[in-house]
Amino acid sequence: MSNELILDASQIKRIKTYIKGLDENMQGGIPEGHIVLIHGSAGTMKSSLCFSMMYNEVLLNKRNCLYISLEQSYASILKNMVNMGFDMSKINIIYMNDLAKFGTLVKQINQNAGNLIITDIGCVRKQIKDIKVSENKSWLNVVKNIILKTAQEANVNFFTFDSLSALYTLSTFENPRMELFYFFEYLRDLNMTSLMISEESEDKANIFGSESFLSDGIITLRLTPFRRNIIREISISKMRSTKCNTDVFSFEFKNGSFYALYGGQNPLL
Numbered sequence: 001m002s003n004e005l006i007l008d009a010s011q012i013k014r015i016k017t018y019i020k021g022l023d024e025n026m027q028g029g030i031p032e033g034h035i036v037l038i039h040g041s042a043g044t045m046k047s048s049l050c051f052s053m054m055y056n057e058v059l060l061n062k063r064n065c066l067y068i069s070l071e072q073s074y075a076s077i078l079k080n081m082v083n084m085g086f087d088m089s090k091i092n093i094i095y096m097n098d099l100a101k102f103g104t105l106v107k108q109i110n111q112n113a114g115n116l117i118i119t120d121i122g123c124v125r126k127q128i129k130d131i132k133v134s135e136n137k138s139w140l141n142v143v144k145n146i147i148l149k150t151a152q153e154a155n156v157n158f159f160t161f162d163s164l165s166a167l168y169t170l171s172t173f174e175n176p177r178m179e180l181f182y183f184f185e186y187l188r189d190l191n192m193t194s195l196m197i198s199e200e201s202e203d204k205a206n207i208f209g210s211e212s213f214l215s216d217g218i219i220t221l222r223l224t225p226f227r228r229n230i231i232r233e234i235s236i237s238k239m240r241s242t243k244c245n246t247d248v249f250s251f252e253f254k255n256g257s258f259y260a261l262y263g264g265q266n267p268l269l
């Protein structure tokens with residue numbers, strides 16, 4: 001299944017972003033196996049967008065997905081998503097609060113439906129304590145372990161990591177660029193389609209250079225002042241193996257769906 005050579009464009013399988021107006025402008029979605037940065041400043045709806053993609057894949061394609069949040073607790077993620085109108089009763093959600101009990105959790109997997117496994121900082125911290133290694137070095141290892149276990153035992157092949165920026169804050173990497181390189185290699189070996197949330201901030205500008213060349217795609221979200229309004233915007237800055245429209249679209253969430261629109265304005269304003 002993984003890493004087979006693609007010799008015909010029609011063989012490239014894609015996962016939809018479920019943003020109306022954007023999938024149509026990128027040959028249907030993100031190629032499977034891509035590592036895509038979801039980049040933007042705080043409040044640009046990065047987490048909401050990734051959650052929406054996973055929710056829809058679980059609901060419509062019965063895929064098993066994983067959402068790892070180092071920024072928000074499980075309760076906080078659910079509160080946001082319920083407030084946005086996502087009907088949680090329609091999908092099978094599994095909260096993984098302890099990796100050691102993963103064997104029991106796997107039994108909750110519904111083989112006839114999609115499943116969304118959510119894990120948060122509490123689970124990672126517990127695992128670090130359980131294996132009694134120094135916190136500094138183990139965040140990334142525990143994250144990798146969670147990804148590997150869910151891939152092997154629950155067939156997860158699409159995941160969100162929220163966020164790379166939180167990982168840098170929690171860990172002291174001697175060589176962050178190299179760690180990032182090997183993390184991405186690890187995901188590629190698993191053939192994991194990965195949404196990596198990357199927070200825009202000035203002091204992280206240096207590492208963003210490495211994030212961006214190592215990734216297969218970058219979707220950029222912005223909050224742009226326009227007269228007295230702040231407008232949400234979205235653009236595809238990079239998407240390997242994809243013919244895409246790189247225009248800046250206005251980005252809206254209404255009636256339970258995301259939209260990329262020209263908004264009646266010149267998109268290049």
Ligand SMILES: Nc1ncnc2c1ncn2[C@@H]1O[C@H](COP(=O)(O)OP(=O)(O)O)[C@@H](O)[C@H]1O
Binds near residue numbers: 042043045046253
């Ligand atoms: N129901 C809703 N409709 C539209 N926007 C919403 C809704 N609920 C929350 N938001 C917006 O989403 C923003 C937070 O989104 P979030 O995904 O947490 O952003 P980020 O992860 O980029 O920091 C809030 O600032 C709020 O403006």
Ligand SMILES: [Mg+2]
Binds near residue numbers: 047
């Ligand atoms: Mg967020």
